[in-house]
Amino acid sequence: MSSAGVAEDGGAGFDTVGCDMFPCYGNRTDTTRRYTLYMVAPVIPITKADTSARALPIPAAAAGAFDGTTLRDTRGRPIRDLRISVTDRCNFRCTYCMPKEVFDQNYQYLPHAEVLSFEEIERIARVAVGLGVKKIRLTGGEPLLRRGIEDLVAMLAQIEGIDLTLTTNGSALAAKAAKLKAAGLHRLTVSLDSLDDKTFRSMNDVDYPVDKVLEAIDAANAAGFAQVKINMVVKRGVNDHDIVPMARRFHGTKNIVRFIEFMDVGATNGWRMDDVIPSREVVARINAVFPCAPANPNHVGEVAERWKYTDAGNEDAGEFGVISSVTEAFCSTCTRARLSTDGSIYTCLFAQRGYDLKSLIRGGASGDALREAFIGIWQQRRDNYSEVRTAETAKAKKVEMSFIGG
Ligand code: SF4
Numbered sequence: 070m071s072s073a074g075v076a077e078d079g080g081a082g083f084d085t086v087g088c089d090m091f092p093c094y095g096n097r098t099d100t101t102r103r104y105t106l107y108m109v110a111p112v113i114p115i116t117k118a119d120t121s122a123r124a125l126p127i128p129a130a131a132a133g134a135f136d137g138t139t140l141r142d143t144r145g146r147p148i149r150d151l152r153i154s155v156t157d158r159c160n161f162r163c164t165y166c167m168p169k170e171v172f173d174q175n176y177q178y179l180p181h182a183e184v185l186s187f188e189e190i191e192r193i194a195r196v197a198v199g200l201g202v203k204k205i206r207l208t209g210g211e212p213l214l215r216r217g218i219e220d221l222v223a224m225l226a227q228i229e230g231i232d233l234t235l236t237t238n239g240s241a242l243a244a245k246a247a248k249l250k251a252a253g254l255h256r257l258t259v260s261l262d263s264l265d266d267k268t269f270r271s272m273n274d275v276d277y278p279v280d281k282v283l284e285a286i287d288a289a290n291a292a293g294f295a296q297v298k299i300n301m302v303v304k305r306g307v308n309d310h311d312i313v314p315m316a317r318r319f320h321g322t323k324n325i326v327r328f329i330e331f332m333d334v335g336a337t338n339g340w341r342m343d344d345v346i347p348s349r350e351v352v353a354r355i356n357a358v359f360p361c362a363p364a365n366p367n368h369v370g371e372v373a374e375r376w377k378y379t380d381a382g383n384e385d386a387g388e389f390g391v392i393s394s395v396t397e398a399f400c401s402t403c404t405r406a407r408l409s410t411d412g413s414i415y416t417c418l419f420a421q422r423g424y425d426l427k428s429l430i431r432g433g434a435s436g437d438a439l440r441e442a443f444i445g446i447w448q449q450r451r452d453n454y455s456e457v458r459t460a461e462t463a464k465a466k467k468v469e470m471s472f473i474g475g
Pocket residue numbers: 394399400401403404405416417418419452453454455456
């Protein structure tokens with residue numbers, strides 16, 4: 070075990086990070102599990118056959134679908150963001166994303182050969198940027214588990230005109246922040262669901278201590294990531310007591326907390342509407358302690374709704390955000406495509422099937438063919454899941470968030 074808690078696992082291309090307590094099937098008495106039984110269905114291990122079974126036929130690109138600058142879908146939404154899942158593995162078992170009952174020791178992750186190589190990721194990213202993508206976010210699973218992630222960052226940082234970001238659970242960040250910065254990473258987002266150590270440990274479900282993530286955020290700031298975004302998924306009765314303490318912790322700093330409504334992502338997290346705290350309520354709770362006011366979005370399609378603290382005479386009081394996929398759908402301005410760990414494009418976080426680009430690449434497709442495929446996929450896009458969500462749709466066998474990177 071190295072100083073930062075990173076251990077090599079014998080050449081499978083992934084580092085086991087953070088605490089060596091995983092897998093440790095702790096107690097099952099904590100409150101986070103009370104609803105898990107509602108919707109869990111056994112997840113079939115994802116194999117090559119699965120990928121092809123899940124793959125949608127790639128539509129032919131209509132003539133003139135791409136005007137040379139921006140590729141738009143059927144609702145006029147430009148493709149602007151590409152989220153890339155570089156691994157389907159994670160060292161946490163966050164109950165709203167990779168519940169331990171499903172992602173257990175017997176869970177079969179993608180065979181290494183089915184995972185996109187850095188060169189394949191870069192190739193797809195360059196095609197996407199050529200069609201209008203301005204922001205690339207590296208995700209997972211836990212992207213810092215992918216060995217050589219700094220090399221991938223350095224490769225993508227060569228692509229001109231992009232905002233290169235990464236979302237992490239922070240468990241390896243303290244050790245890697247400076248290297249990621251040096252490799253060319255522009256911005257960081259860290260998931261932090263509670264400041265209360267007991268709550269945090271039960272939500273990540275591997276008993277990982279909150280202090281280590283707070284230290285990692287400090288290390289990221291020190292490494293030059295002046296403004297770290299912090300994602301908190303809020304569940305009623307689980308961690309909503311921590312909304313105001315979280316706001317207090319980062320109030321007056323450059324770091325920005327985004328409070329995320331608990332979503333019915335994937336098919337395993339036992340989602341119920343009763344467990345959702347609407348963003349309106351989150352804002353009201355914070356405003357009661359720290360007066361705040363709505364702020365304009367930084368750009369069209371920004372996921373988080375911005376709220377600025379209005380402390381008298383203190384311009385640097387900072388801001389926070391809310392992400393309201395459940396109660397205030399924002400599909401009308403959704404500009405996000407997702408590249409799964411096994412090389413398929415998903416046009417919505419709540420999609421059930423994707424478009425397999427990996428087979429195209431490994432089948433020897435030319436750059437033009439890959440580009441035509443991308444155009445064909447996006448131009449016919451109609452996704453609007455959050456506008457049509459019901460208790461029934463929530464049960465659909467949607468792709469797991471850990472496979473397409475949130
Ligand atoms: S539900 Fe799908 S289409 Fe709507 S905002 Fe989310 S990812 Fe975009």
